[in-house]
Amino acid sequence: MGEPGVPPRExxxxxxxxxxSRKPVAADxxxxxxxxxxxxxxxxxxxxxxxVALLLFWLGVNLVKAPSVFxxxxxxxxxxxxxxALVALGYTLVYxxxxxxxxxxxDVFMLGGMFTITFGTQLFGLKQGQGxxxxxxxxxxxxxxxxxxxxxxxxxxxxxxxxxRNAPRLAPLxxxxxxxxxxxxxxxxWKGPNYITAPSVFPQSQIFNFYGVAYEWNKLIVxxxxxxxxxxxxxxxxxxxxxxxxxxxAQDKEAAAIMGINVNRTISFTFLIAGALAGAAGxxxxxxxTTVRFDQGFQLGLIxxxxxxxxxxxxxxxxxxxxxxxxxxxxxxxxxxxHAPGSDWTEAIVFSILIMILVFRxxxxxxxxxxxxG
Amino acid sequence: xxxHQEEIAATDDDGAIHDNVGIRNELRARWxxxxxxxxxxxxxGLELVLAALLFFIDHSLGFAVxxxxxxYWINRLPPLPWKLAGQALLVAVFLVxxxxxxxxxxxxxxATFWIPxxxxxWAGPAVAIVLAVLYxxxxxxxxxxxxxxxxxxxxxxxxxxxFVMMAVGLNIVVGYxxxxxxxxxxxxxxxxxxxxxxxxxxFAHVTWHFGAVGIDPKLPGIHVTIWLLxxxxxxxxxxxxxxxxxxxLRLRGDYLAIVTLGFGEIIYDVARNSDNFIGTGFxxxxxxxxITPLDSIGFGNSLSHWTGGLLPANYLSCCNAKYxxxxxxxxDLFFWTAIVLLLITVFCSLRLQYxxxxxxxxxxxxxxxxxxxxxIPLMRTKTWAYASGAFFGGVxxxxxxxxxxxxxxxxxxFNISVFILCMVILGGMGNIxxxxxxxxxxxxxxxxxxxxxxxxxxxxxHIGSHHPNLDVPLYASGIYGLIILIVMLFRxxxxxxxxxxAAEMHEGVHDEPLYDIAHAGSDG
Numbered sequence: 001m002g003e004p005g006v007p008p009r010e011x012x013x014x015x016x017x018x019x020x021s022r023k024p025v026a027a028d029x030x031x032x033x034x035x036x037x038x039x040x041x042x043x044x045x046x047x048x049x050x051x052v053a054l055l056l057f058w059l060g061v062n063l064v065k066a067p068s069v070f071x072x073x074x075x076x077x078x079x080x081x082x083x084x085a086l087v088a089l090g091y092t093l094v095y096x097x098x099x100x101x102x103x104x105x106x107d108v109f110m111l112g113g114m115f116t117i118t119f120g121t122q123l124f125g126l127k128q129g130q131g132x133x134x135x136x137x138x139x140x141x142x143x144x145x146x147x148x149x150x151x152x153x154x155x156x157x158x159x160x161x162x163x164x165r166n167a168p169r170l171a172p173l174x175x176x177x178x179x180x181x182x183x184x185x186x187x188x189x190w191k192g193p194n195y196i197t198a199p200s201v202f203p204q205s206q207i208f209n210f211y212g213v214a215y216e217w218n219k220l221i222v223x224x225x226x227x228x229x230x231x232x233x234x235x236x237x238x239x240x241x242x243x244x245x246x247x248x249x250a251q252d253k254e255a256a257a258i259m260g261i262n263v264n265r266t267i268s269f270t271f272l273i274a275g276a277l278a279g280a281a282g283x284x285x286x287x288x289x290t291t292v293r294f295d296q297g298f299q300l301g302l303i304x305x306x307x308x309x310x311x312x313x314x315x316x317x318x319x320x321x322x323x324x325x326x327x328x329x330x331x332x333x334x335x336x337x338x339h340a341p342g343s344d345w346t347e348a349i350v351f352s353i354l355i356m357i358l359v360f361r362x363x364x365x366x367x368x369x370x371x372x373x374g
Numbered sequence: 375x376x377x378h379q380e381e382i383a384a385t386d387d388d389g390a391i392h393d394n395v396g397i398r399n400e401l402r403a404r405w406x407x408x409x410x411x412x413x414x415x416x417x418x419g420l421e422l423v424l425a426a427l428l429f430f431i432d433h434s435l436g437f438a439v440x441x442x443x444x445x446y447w448i449n450r451l452p453p454l455p456w457k458l459a460g461q462a463l464l465v466a467v468f469l470v471x472x473x474x475x476x477x478x479x480x481x482x483x484x485a486t487f488w489i490p491x492x493x494x495x496w497a498g499p500a501v502a503i504v505l506a507v508l509y510x511x512x513x514x515x516x517x518x519x520x521x522x523x524x525x526x527x528x529x530x531x532x533x534x535x536x537f538v539m540m541a542v543g544l545n546i547v548v549g550y551x552x553x554x555x556x557x558x559x560x561x562x563x564x565x566x567x568x569x570x571x572x573x574x575x576x577f578a579h580v581t582w583h584f585g586a587v588g589i590d591p592k593l594p595g596i597h598v599t600i601w602l603l604x605x606x607x608x609x610x611x612x613x614x615x616x617x618x619x620x621x622x623l624r625l626r627g628d629y630l631a632i633v634t635l636g637f638g639e640i641i642y643d644v645a646r647n648s649d650n651f652i653g654t655g656f657x658x659x660x661x662x663x664x665i666t667p668l669d670s671i672g673f674g675n676s677l678s679h680w681t682g683g684l685l686p687a688n689y690l691s692c693c694n695a696k697y698x699x700x701x702x703x704x705x706d707l708f709f710w711t712a713i714v715l716l717l718i719t720v721f722c723s724l725r726l727q728y729x730x731x732x733x734x735x736x737x738x739x740x741x742x743x744x745x746x747x748x749x750i751p752l753m754r755t756k757t758w759a760y761a762s763g764a765f766f767g768g769v770x771x772x773x774x775x776x777x778x779x780x781x782x783x784x785x786x787x788f789n790i791s792v793f794i795l796c797m798v799i800l801g802g803m804g805n806i807x808x809x810x811x812x813x814x815x816x817x818x819x820x821x822x823x824x825x826x827x828x829x830x831x832x833x834x835x836h837i838g839s840h841h842p843n844l845d846v847p848l849y850a851s852g853i854y855g856l857i858i859l860i861v862m863l864f865r866x867x868x869x870x871x872x873x874x875x876a877a878e879m880h881e882g883v884h885d886e887p888l889y890d891i892a893h894a895g896s897d898g
Binding site for chain 2: 044099100101160163164167168169170171172173174175177178179180181182184185186188189193298302305309344345347348351352354355358359362
């Protein structure tokens with residue numbers, strides 16, 4: 001395992017510039033360099049390949065045995081993956097800029113669901129069967145929920161993480177866990193220990209039914225809300241001045257500050273955006289699944305974090321890809337018929353994936369690119 | 375404790391290393407600008423106002439504030455004759471007016487502090503151990519603490535000691551080696567299930583007995599004596615820790631944290647779902663119903679006879695003796711055994727701290743690259759930290775499972791990991807005394823304290839005739855989160871810090887920035 005910064009060995013076939021100029025991406029000191037990985041396929045990567053092969057074999061058998069179930073389950077997984085993508089992007093944005101795993105993010109997402117139900121039903125009178133009026137109401141609720149979660153997330157940064165900016169790395173991480181527990185209990189105190197239900201406003205009628213593969217409107221609506229949000233985020237990060245400041249801060253805070261970027265304001269803005277994404281995800285989740293409970297956020301947040309790591313943390317397209325993959329894996333696990341472990345094991349499987357990624361490929365699927373979301 | 379604080383305060387004055395970390399230092403700078411007499415006046419005034427306010431809520435709480443303030447000021451008097459006189463006066467006041475038991479507690483505490491400093495290193499812990507061992511005899515005679523209510527009963531004491539053991543074990547990983555472990559509950563679970571497998575009816579298709587007490591020798595299942603099992607649970611858990619550690623310890627701090635968290639969750643899932651282990655139909659953990667009952671602990675008939683009944687044959691069917699007006703119960707025996715286990719744990723932990731291995735851990739915690747450059751084998755040293763921490767977690771888990779005579783998957787939820795981490799952080803990472811105090815306090819809160827506090831709040835705090843009717847234990851995890859947040863913001867080194875960790879927390883040993891980012895925003 002070569003450390004980054006170890007000078008390249010002689011006789012390597014790669015031009016040294018490609019390796020030397022690359023920052024360690026997944027923030028892992030022991031990530032194998034490109035050269036070593038191609039030269040010596042170690043025992044550990046062989047094991048990883050065997051596992052991937054087994055997974056593909058299992059999927060293939062399921063596809064052949066029951067193709068309609070396979071594709072139905074895939075569509076479910078894709079929809080869940082879209083919700084995960086919004087949450088995972090929040091993790092990856094914050095990690096990219098502060099190298100902090102914001103454990104509280106999942107709970108902000110959970111509060112987003114609660115905000116949605118509260119604003120939607122109590123402020124706007126959202127209920128099932130309102131016809132076309134539903135659209136502006138959902139849109140207004142979405143904006144309010146995003147705003148509330150964004151402000152909450154920025155507030156968390158201000159109170160809990162900013163004072164620890166110069167402390168050892170573990171200090172803000174521990175604080176993040178504390179904040180997560182606090183927010184969870186805020187949800188508990190606010191809405192009580194039981195599931196709260198949202199009105200089922202997304203129509204569940206089928207769009208098409210192709211040889212038993214059904215696709216419902218509510219799934220399409222989830223995708224239709226997710227995709228513009230993702231595109232807006234990509235535009236924000238890659239095309240605007242503020243996005244440039246975010247990328248610069250992520251790359252090097254000192255240099256960014258010297259260049260006149262207000263580092264603290266940029267970080268606050270990043271938390272605001274991440275929180276807004278969590279708010280959007282909260283809306284989609286609460287209206288798609290229609291139930292929210294105070295302790296769902298942490299688990300779902302961890303799954304989304306796994307997705308972010310899967311795609312390569314700090315990498316925006318990677319987070320989306322990872323989220324869709326994790327969503328599909330979860331759906332396959334819960335929905336397929338041939339030797340699927342079932343929903344009891346979902347968390348164990350997702351966390352096994354997380355561990356295996358970190359062991360076999362800590363930089364994630366798309367982690368070869370720069371970490372600041374390019 | 376006071377010496378520690380003074381020493382740390384001293385480094386502030388000359389070093390000024392704290393200048394930009396946290397709200398706390400700004401407040402301190404303003405406070406230090408005041409004159410000495412002003413400070414005393416302000417503090418005494420605030421104390422009296424507080425006492426008066428609290429007196430209207432609950433009389434005893436007002437008195438308690440006055441007492442604590444008196445203790446503080448007596449402690450700052452010149453030692454002879456004023457300090458002694460003040461202490462005697464305080465004890466006398468409580469002997470005459472207040473609860474007598476409080477007077478005795480104060481007398482013992484004052485006496486301990488009059489032991490000369492060079493002996494106190496040994497005498498302090500010795501007094502603490504004696505008081506702990508005698509606890510079942512005087513527990514029922516103790517005074518009622520305002521807000522917190524009666525003193526914890528002995529069963530809570532066992533719980534506290536078990537969790538302190540785990541906190542001491544986690545302290546090796548987090549405090550010494552600086553590896554954030556968010557899945558410590560996995561070790562607790564491994565220990566508990568090891569005890570459950572080898573001392574219950576779980577594997578009824580085999581019948582194998584080895585020194586188990588208090589059961590029919592023909593009973594099916596594996597029944598190994600608990601004493602051996604405690605060791606076995608420790609060893610198996612340590613091996614498990616190594617297995618977890620080998621692939622993951624290469625990862626850097628926060629990644630390690632998330633991987634250990636993942637392992638904790640996986641173990642929980644396995645425990646919950648393995649009544650049908652990976653679809654094979656094999657009943658490994660009996661699923662959500664848990665494994666119960668477990669065999670009892672004891673020394674067996676022959677040892678008991680040989681010692682003339684001093685060592686009980688079986689903890690659960692013991693006890694007709696009565697000493698000092700207290701009927702000995704099986705809980706007391708569990709309590710004393712737990713104290714012995716805790717002493718062994720603390721002894722090992724202290725010996726490890728300044729051993730070659732312990733110094734290597736500290737080096738890795740402070741700077742991994744430098745440690746590697748000095749020839750410390752990173753992987754091996756980290757794995758040892760993991761294995762040692764896991765060992766004590768396993769022993770504690772096994773012992774607690776035997777005490778409860780049950781093990782359920784619900785005991786091994788992620789919250790427990792954070793709960794134990796909270797103990798280490800509250801007490802002070804890397805400091806055994808701190809971890810013991812923090813662990814005991816939080817374990818007490820979890821078992822009795824929060825319920826008692828909630829009852830006090832519901833009874834005493836009301837607006838008009840409106841009582842809040844709070845279910846405080848429901849919000850336990852939020853309260854721990856709040857404790858973690860407050861400690862990390864205002865006193866990141868913990869209540870009773872180790873000086874070295876305190877310095878690291880304030881200097882920011884890792885990634886020291888070239889440019890002051892914390893204050894960059896205002897003019898940027």
